[in-house]
Amino acid sequence: MSTINWLLLSGGDAALWLLDCALDMFLWLFATVDVVLAPVLTPLLGVLNPIATFLGDAVYAVLDPAPVWVGLAVISVVAGVVMLFAFKVTSNQKAIAKTKDSIKANLLALKLYRDELHVTFIAQWRLLKSILKLQWYMLKPVIILGLPMLIGIAQMGIRYQWRALKPNEAAQIKLVVDSQEEVLPPIELQAGDAFEVEAGPVPGGGEVWWLIRATEPGKHSLTFLVGGETVEKQLVVGEGLDRVSAERVRDRWPLQLLHPVERPIPSDSLVASIEVFYPGRESWFHGADYWILSFFVISMLAALVFAPVFKVRF
Amino acid sequence: MIVERRKTDSRRPLRQTLLLALVLMLLSEGSAQAYIGPGAGFAVGSTVVAFFLAFLSGLAAIFLWPIRWALRSFRGRRAMARARVKRFVILGLDGMEPTLAEKFMAEGKMPNLSRLKDEGSYNKLGTTAPPLSPVAWSSFLTGCNPGKHNIFDFLTRDKRNYLPLLSSVSIGDVSRKLKIGKYEIPMGKPNIRLLRKGKPFWNVLGEHGIFSNIIRVPITFPPERFRGVLLSAMCVPDLRGSQGTFSYYSTRSADSAEHIGGEQIHVERQGDVVKSYLIGPDNTMKKDAGSMKCPFEVRITGPGEGVLKVGGETIRLRKGEYTPWVNVTFKAGLGIKVQGICEFLLQSTEPEFELYVTPIQIDPNKPAMPVSHPSVFATYLSKNQGRFATLGLAEDTWGLNATLLGDDDFLHQCNEADAEREVMFFDALEKVRRGLCVCVFDGTDRVQHMFWRYIDAEHPAHSGQAEEQHRDAIEQLYVRMDDLVGRTMKKCEGNGTVLMVISDHGFNSFxxxxxxxxxxxxxxxxxxxxxxxxxxxxxxxxxxxxxxxxxxxxxxxxxxxxxxxxxxxxxxxxxxxxxxxxxxxxxxxxxxxxxxxxxxxxxxxxxxxxxxxxxxxxxxxxxxxxxxxxxxxxxxxxxxxxxxxxxxxxxxxHCIDPKLVPGVLFCNRKIRAENPRLMDLGPTVLDMFGVDVPKIMDGQSVGVSDADGSFSSNGHSTNGKNAPTEAVGAS
Incomplete structure (x- = not known):
């Protein structure tokens, strides 16, 4: 028993060590990639985000008369077809087809020659190689299509994930200060016509919180005075499919990708981010979190249907 | 306030999800594929599924293997206990002529067969009467004389009207159809019947738990169920149900012409474009709809060059060069499609446009008719090596006979078919370590049929031919087959494998x-x-x-x-x-x-x-x-x-007196029989695996020695029914 226990414990330790190594490796890779991409993507997104938001507004203006779920379905189908076609153009279809054939052949070999154990092992090994090869062939389309797709999804997110505050509805606001000082600088949320401050500021842990209540429909601005610096944050009050910017973030590309509507906060600002806690949109189809599921399901179904039309292998 | 705070938390999963996806995209493109569109999403999905399936099947194979081994041992205990061989490999070279083989061996041009002869044995192999491939291979695989397997020729006659019928297979229409308006939807599969009788010896092996891998042995269509895998050969029809109908598109004559084994279709050239259609099978979905058609277009881009557009594919054509196998689809209606494959050969663009198209064959990837057992075996081969010829007589002898195909064009077809088969054969040798492997190569038969005129100075077709160019075609073929034998011998090294190289008959001048x-x-x-x-x-x-x-x-x-x-x-x-x-x-x-x-x-x-x-x-x-x-x-x-x-x-x-055209039998071991016959080989294999030879078989084991050269088999005797006599229809 002691030997078995020792083996189990040693095995567990080894597995944990491997997991640690893998995580360290991931973090190192991320840091490395960030160093390379940041100088390119940060300014690029500064240009692309306003364009994408403008295009998003145009698309949703066209879809505005239709119910929200119809709009999401249409966009998903179109995105599925467009990305399918783009995938065809950007990928090495011949190589993918050959690799997929190899995968299928080895799966069939497992079935046809199941009594030959050496065939099982050889087929497994070849399968693994083919799968890795297929991943390699995916790299190019991923690199080319990744950014446009993420920008597109972010545009959908700002419309489906949250909804604007309704008049007389309350929401929390959080301002994060980027300061090493223990004592925060004086921070003030200026009063406005569109909302009333019900509570706050409540400072703590480098953050300051308020509770506001919306009063007037429309797109408004929250103005914060932070140690003599003025920083603004958009506040949307109203009905319908208005896009909302939940958070105004620093000019770092991963954050810019997720919050594309407002200009990034300059990196030398005392403010790291300002967040309005909008309520989530409620729907099992196009509501918070569900919309992305619906999008993937519909777009993939569309791709499945149109793949034979475009003769795409994936 | 607490309630509202909980509501606002709904944004967190999204943010976390997106951030996670972003991070993973940077770290691994695979996980981010779901974010860059359905194409890549499916790709990652399918690879995950493939990996999962492979993992599961691998685990299952490993854990179930001992059980399978035990069951197999139990089922085939008697046979395996008496087996004197682990693997039996039969390499069939259809029509290899002994006199030519002996000549080339004597000249040192076939060193591998010479070595096989020296280290093992060589005999002439008694063929059947008549010495025709369907008859001979049927006797090979059943171990019986033709009176028991019912194949006497390529053709038989319809006793009702004296019209010729294919002797080995009957392909009938679907028996039940559902009529909806103008459509008749088939409610089942076409009625395809194998007319060859008798049980192949690999079926007998299978009953004793011994696996067989059978590739392109004639008269195995439609494929029968047994323990193993099989790809059918001779008598597999093309997509039109014929034994191979080529098409020839030409601007030369205003009239379309009919040739044996093909048809010539007149086309018009409009500017640089020639448009026509491929003719597919009859559309049985609609009454009186005729044949299904698949349009194609050739844009002539220069002298001897063009671009072919067919079924959404664009393929460059060059004079004298075959295209790869091209997938063509025929639409029957109601979304039902039939898929085939063919090759195109641009023969001329000036002054006349001439385009040859091979018979449209059953696509092995999605077979319209069963061409293998199990049916996924053809798909496996297609996925493993690419598309390949499935037609029974894949090499278009009729096109060459009609002089619409040149000698080199025909040789290309033969070499390509052999190359495709070689990949299958060596894959089988790699996979099957215990059991039977049989593969028949047809190139020897086809090339000798069509190129004998170059080695026979008295042949009426000899004079005026480009003798120098193709005089050595048969010799080169034999040398190539010898090389194949050499590589096969390497794969069969070791004491556990018996290798036989055989031909079903010889050859002579016609x-x-x-x-x-x-x-x-x-x-x-x-x-x-x-x-x-x-x-x-x-x-x-x-x-x-x-x-x-x-x-x-x-x-x-x-x-x-x-x-x-x-x-x-x-x-x-x-x-x-x-x-x-x-x-x-x-x-x-x-x-x-x-x-x-x-x-x-x-x-x-x-x-x-x-x-x-x-x-x-x-x-x-x-x-x-x-x-x-x-x-x-x-x-x-x-x-x-x-x-x-x-x-x-x-x-x-070779359809002459069977005494004049025996086949060859090379073996890497000694053989006791002095006059072995083709129909003795099945019983020989059974004997080597320790399986009792069914009494219905006419053949007897030829008596193959053990690995040490001794004879421990009861095997062969040259008296009684195994004597080389006309009395059993095999001399």
């Missing part, structure tokens, strides 16, 4: 054709209608006064009352008539050439045994070297001459 129907007419056995001369398929025969007729390659049928629909020969007189005709035909001379044309004729009822001997020709004709049935007589077309010079490219043949 200089003169004999119109047996003319002979029958001259001797008072056949009467023509007044306008019967030249009519095909026996349409010119006056059946009320005809006692015997010729159709097919092998012999003569009697017009027996009660058997044929318009028979006049009393059954009681039939045997005497058979003997009478045999006596007259034996020794028939070609006075013009001063040679004997027929060395002997056999009364089939005396040389065959078994329940199907009544289905055979009544008289099997054993032609002398240089002779064969004429082209016209084979299709029941009456001429006015008994002997015809054969001026076609099809210049070599």
């Amino acid at each position: 200089r003169r054709g004999i119109d047996l129907n003319v002979w029958l007419e001259e001797n008072g056995y056949l009467k023509l209608k007044p306008d019967g001369l030249g009519k095909k398929y026996l349409a010119g025969v006056d059946w009320s006064q005809t006692k015997a007729y010729c159709l097919g390659l092998a012999g003569i049928w009697l017009n027996i009352k009660g058997r044929e629909s318009q028979g006049i020969v009393e059954p009681s007189e039939a045997d005497a008539l058979r003997d009478e005709i045999c006596d007259k035909l034996t020794g028939l001379r070609d006075e013009e050439k001063g040679e004997m044309a027929i060395s002997r004729a056999f009364n089939s009822h005396k040389i065959y045994r078994g329940p199907y001997k009544g289905e055979s020709q009544d008289i099997i004709v054993g032609y002398n070297k240089g002779y064969r049935v004429s082209w016209e007589a084979a299709i029941g077309q009456q001429t006015d001459k008994l002997f015809h010079d054969n001026t076609k490219a099809w210049s070599g043949d």
Whole structure:
């Protein structure tokens, strides 16, 4: 028993060590990639985000008369077809087809020659190689299509994930200060016509919180005075499919990708981010979190249907 | 406030999800594929599924293997306990001629076969009467004489109307259809029946738990269920249901023409564009809809160059170069499609446009008809090595005969078919370590049929040919096959594998054709209608006064009352008539050439045994070297001459006296039999695996030595039923 226990414990330790190594490796890779991409993507997104938001507004203006779920379905189908076609153009279809054939052949070999154990092992090994090869062939389309797709999804997110505050509805606001000082600088949320401050500021842990209540429909601005610096944050009050910017973030590309509507906060600002806690949109189809599921399901179904039309292998 | 705070938390999963995806995208493109569109999403999905399936099946295979091994051992315990071999490999080289093999070995051009002969054994291999591939390979795989397997020729005749029928397979329509408006939706599969009788010896092995991998052995269509995998060969039809119909598109003549085995279609050139269509199978979904068609377009881009557009694919054409296999789809309606494959060969763009298209074959990736057992085996092969020819007679001898295909173009088809088969064969050798592997290569047969004229100076088709260029085509083929044998020998090294290299028959020249129907007419056995001369398929025969007729390659049928629909020969007189005709035909001379044309004729009822001997020709004709049935007589077309010079490219043949065209048998071990026969090989394999040979088999083990050279098998005896005699239809 002691030997078995020792083996189990040693095995567990080894597995944990491997997991640690893998995580360290991931973090190192991320840091490395960030160093390379940041100088390119940060300014690029500064240009692309306003364009994408403008295009998003145009698309949703066209879809505005239709119910929200119809709009999401249409966009998903179109995105599925467009990305399918783009995938065809950007990928090495011949190589993918050959690799997929190899995968299928080895799966069939497992079935046809199941009594030959050496065939099982050889087929497994070849399968693994083919799968890795297929991943390699995916790299190019991923690199080319990744950014446009993420920008597109972010545009959908700002419309489906949250909804604007309704008049007389309350929401929390959080301002994060980027300061090493223990004592925060004086921070003030200026009063406005569109909302009333019900509570706050409540400072703590480098953050300051308020509770506001919306009063007037429309797109408004929250103005914060932070140690003599003025920083603004958009506040949307109203009905319908208005896009909302939940958070105004620093000019770092991963954050810019997720919050594309407002200009990034300059990196030398005392403010790291300002967040309005909008309520989530409620729907099992196009509501918070569900919309992305619906999008993937519909777009993939569309791709499945149109793949034979475009003769795409994936 | 607390309640509101909880509501606002709904944004967190999204943010976390997106951030996570973003991070993962940077770290691994695979996980981010779901974020960059459905194409990549499916790709990652399918690879995950593939990996999952592979992992599961691998685990299952590993954990179930001991159980399977135990079950297999239990089921095949007796056989395996007595087995003297782990693996038996038979490499079939259809039509390899012993005299040529011996010549090339003596000249040192076939070192591998020489080594096989020196280290093991070499014998001539008795073939069947008639020595035709479907008959011979059927005897090989059943171990029986033709009277038990029911294959006597490529063709038989319909007793009701005397029309020719394929002897080995019957392809009927779907029996039940659902009528919806103008559509008739088939409610089942086409009725495909194998007419060959008897049980292949690999089925017997399978019953004892021994696995077999059988590739392209003739007369295995439709494939039968057994323990193993099998790819069918000879008699697999093309997509149109024929045995191979090529298409030839030309601006040359205003009329479309019909050739044996193909058709010529007139096309118009409009500017640089030629548009036409491929002809597919009949559309059985719609009444009187005719054949399905698949349009194509060729844009001529320069002298000898063009771009082909067909079925959404764009393929560059170059004069004299075959395209790869091209997928073509025929739409029947209601979303039902039939897929086929073919190759295109641009032959000319100036002054005339000429395009050759191979017969449209069943796509092995998505077979419209079963061409393998199990049906996914063809798909496996297709996925493993790419598309390949599935047609029974994949090499288009008719195209070359019609001079629409050049010698080099034909050789390309032969080499390509052999290359495709080689990949299958070596894959089988890699995969099967215990059991039977059989693979038949057809190139030897096809090339000798079409290129014999280059090695026979007296052949009527010899003069005026480009002799230098193709004089060595057969020799090169033999050398290539020797190289194949060498590589096979390497894969069969070790004591556990017996390797046999065999041919089903030999070869000889086909200089003169004999119109047996003319002979029958001259001797008072056949009467023509007044306008019967030249009519095909026996349409010119006056059946009320005809006692015997010729159709097919092998012999003569009697017009027996009660058997044929318009028979006049009393059954009681039939045997005497058979003997009478045999006596007259034996020794028939070609006075013009001063040679004997027929060395002997056999009364089939005396040389065959078994329940199907009544289905055979009544008289099997054993032609002398240089002779064969004429082209016209084979299709029941009456001429006015008994002997015809054969001026076609099809210049070599083997449908003669079986004594004159034995096959070859090389083995990496010693063989005890002095006169081994093709039908002894199945029993030999069974014997080596310790399986009792079924009593119905006529063949007996040839007695293969053990690895140490000793003979421990009860195997072969040269007396009794295994004696090389005409009495069992195999000499």
